[in-house]
Amino acid sequence: MFHKSVHAQIFQDYIHTVEFPSSPANLYDPIRYILSLSGKRIRPLLVSMGVELFDPSCVQASLPASAAIEYFHNFSLIHDDIMDKAPLRRGMETVHQKWNDSVAILSGDALLVKAYEELxxxxxxxxxxxxxxxxxTALEVCEGQQYDMDFEQRDTVTQDEYIxxxxxxxxVLLGCALQMGAIIGHADDTAQALLYEFGVNLGIAFQLQDDLLDVYGDPKTFGKQVGGDIIANKKTLLFIKLRALLQKADEAEFVHLLASDVEQEPKKVEKMKALYAKYDIQALAIDQKEKFTAIAYEKLRAIxxxxxxxxxxxxxxxxxxxxEQ
Amino acid sequence: MFHKSVHAQIFQDYIHTVEFPSSPANLYDPIRYILSLSGKRIRPLLVSMGVELFDPSCVQASLPASAAIEYFHNFSLIHDDIMDKAPLRRGMETVHQKWNDSVAILSGDALLVKAYEELxxxxxxxxxxxxxxxxxTALEVCEGQQYDMDFEQRDTVTQDEYIxxxxxxxxVLLGCALQMGAIIGHADDTAQALLYEFGVNLGIAFQLQDDLLDVYGDPKTFGKQVGGDIIANKKTLLFIKLRALLQKADEAEFVHLLASDVEQEPKKVEKMKALYAKYDIQALAIDQKEKFTAIAYEKLRAIxxxxxxxxxxxxxxxxxxxxEQ
Structure with a gap:
């Protein structure tokens, strides 16, 4: 069994063999740039681990699939950052910020094509x-991004819609990475489906944990601004649960907090957390996270x-x- | 041999069998919209004609390839229109105009994925x-769009760079459409390459003709505003040829025309055409167009x-x- 850092090195060595032309620079420089920011490379790791579960001798053959997944992920980051008008990604300028929107659209497109080239x-x-x-999977990721943008414009979102x-x-991209590994490792359909479901449920649990950390995480280790989702009125699981349980007596406070930015209401985060505490929202969200974690583990056990x-x-x-929680 | 309209009908029937989900509407409605504007469907026709040249019995098997090419073309229109800030396409609102930039980016992405789904x-x-x-081909089309945007920012562009x-x-997309047909029709490598070159050279000739029509076309039949390229100082083949041949005595006039919009210089188009006439630019551009047309015909003859x-x-x-010229 390879160690994680061994996988990371093998993958790194592989993508260094993939050449991007030097010209036109405004098309390929942004691609080199986003790939150099690297991130955790969790998705290529999942492909490799999916292969190894069934046939470790196929890891080398799976490297283009890993690259395809990683390129797709970075393509979606470039385009999402335009839509979200995000200035920073992994602590560095986003592509549209460093160049411009047109460059970011087109270099994202080219990176998506490069993903298919690897595939x-x-x-x-x-x-x-x-x-x-x-x-x-790629279509589903587009659908997810569209729902995310749609939900910003909507007043209410149900828990099922959010999940x-x-x-x-x-x-689904995590499930896809694992299943691609399973396919290359000659797994049968049942095993492929179980590994896919492991990845998807783990992914949901991970995202719910991220929602929790955004409110209850340790500012020293969380990486993002704790309370950021509350400040932005983001319709996370906690928000949705609170709204569903909120009693008449607390409605005015809730509406006031939503209508206020931190200039108008410097205690916005603390006051929202007080509402969360009153309705035991943290525990309810942890329940949900654990539900999906448990499903994930169950799927893996069943393989x-x-x-x-x-x-x-x-x-x-x-x-x-x-x-760190 | 099928008649063109028969091909068009077969293709139309095929893409009506391809379903797009109803939700999220902001992802799939723009795709249905751009495909409904339809255009000339020249690229699917080229796929079919490429097949028929070698094995007419394979036309049915080539329909997904036709759809892939047509989807790719429409994806590139959606994204190019954002970059070019174009309000109209085929006389109708562009996607980013009718919805917004984010919707246009994401629905374009989804349409590119749908192209691969057909493939x-x-x-x-x-x-x-x-x-x-x-x-x-897809990467080359991205490169071409990037060069086109780069050239707008540059002072000089050579004829070779422009071509x-x-x-x-x-x-290259026209060549690709024909070659995909040839591949599906079991053509050998030599025949595939010749048909590809036929398409590429015909495409270049067609674009050069478009540059000529933009200046010398009949306003009644051209479809776009005659003189539009001159008004926008577009670096077409005619512009590039004139600049290369321009003598000292005419430089001031040329610079003046470039620095003036039609408000400041109502005779901008006529005066630029006078310079073109002085240096026989129309004939030089026709020579180029005919050169590429001749190469195209030669490649087709050689198959x-x-x-x-x-x-x-x-x-x-x-x-x-x-x-109509």
Missing amino acids: AKCPADKLGPLIRLFNR NMIRLKTS DVEESRKVALFALADALMIR | AKCPADKLGPLIRLFNR NMIRLKTS DVEESRKVALFALADALMIR
Whole structure:
């Protein structure tokens, strides 16, 4: 079994072999730039771990699939950052900020095509299933991003709608990465489906944990501004649960907090947290997170391979789900 | 041999079988909208004609490839219109105008994925070559668009740079459409390459003709505003040729015309045309157009199939190259 950092190195070595032309610079420089910001490379790791679960000898053959997933992820970051008007990504300027919107649109497009170029290098006998899975996932990620933008404009969003949105926007790509590994590792359909569901449910749990950390995380270790979702009135699971449970007596306070920015109401975060506490929202959200975590673990347990092979995936899931809280 | 309108009907029937989900509406409505504006559907026609040149029995099998090309073309229109801030397309509102930039970015992305979804439906034994050709072409189209935007910011552009830009931005997709047909029709590599070159050179000739019509076309039949390129100081072949030949004595007039809009210089178009006439620019541009047309015809002639099979492609080329002038 490879160690995570070994996987990371093998993948890094592989994508350094992929050449991007020097010209036109405004098309390919932004691609080199976003890929150099690197991030955690969790998705390529999932592809490799998916392969290893079934056939460790196929890891090398899966590297183009890893690259395809990583390129797709970075393409979606470039375009999402335009739509979200985000100035920073991984602590550095976003592509549209450093260049401009047109450059970001077009270099994102080119990176999506490069993802398919990598996909086409995958083992020929697996190409059909890999492309179909990748296409379905790619469309779902677009749908998730659209729902996320739609929800900003809407007054109410249900818990099911929210879970479905985060499933599409972030979780299916994790499931896809794992299943692509499984396909290349010659897993049967049942095992593929279980591993996919492991990834999707883990992804949802991870996103719910992120919502929790945004409110209850340690400012020293969280990375983002704690309370940021509350300040922005983001319709997270906590927000949705509170609104659903809110009693008449607290409605005025809730509406006041939503209508106020931190200039007008410097205690906006504390006061919203007080409402959360009154309705026990943190515990309810933790319940949901644990529900999806449990489903994920159950799916992984149900896969019919030697238990020793699953150790790395259980360890990864544990590591992801017990981040500093 | 099918008649053009028969091809168009078969293709139209096929893409009506491709379903787009109803939700999220802001993702899929813009796709339905741009596809309904339809246009001339020249690229699917080229795929069909490419197949028929070699094996008419494969036309049905090529319909997903036609759809992939047409979706790709419409994806690039949606994104190009954002970058060009174009309010109208085919006489109707552009997607970013009717919705907004974010919707146009994301629905364009989804349409590009849908193109690959169609591609994946092509005959399995041809999938590798089809995807590789499609990917290379898609990247080239992005490169062409980037060069086009870069050239707007540059002072000088050479003729070779300009021809290369229009080759990438518009012509390679025509070559790609024809070659995809050839691949599906079981053509050998030599025949594929000749048909591709026929398409690319015809595309360049067509674009040069468009530059000529923009200056010398009949306002009643041209469709766009005659003189539009001159008004916008667009660096077309005519502009580039004039600048290269311009003598000292005419430089002041040229610089004055470039620095003036039609408010300041109501005779901008006439005066620029007078300079074109002085240096015989129209004839020089026609020479170039005819050079590429001749190369295209030569490539088509060189393909080793029954001459009767080429009649439709020669007729199409003739029809494209003798538009109302």
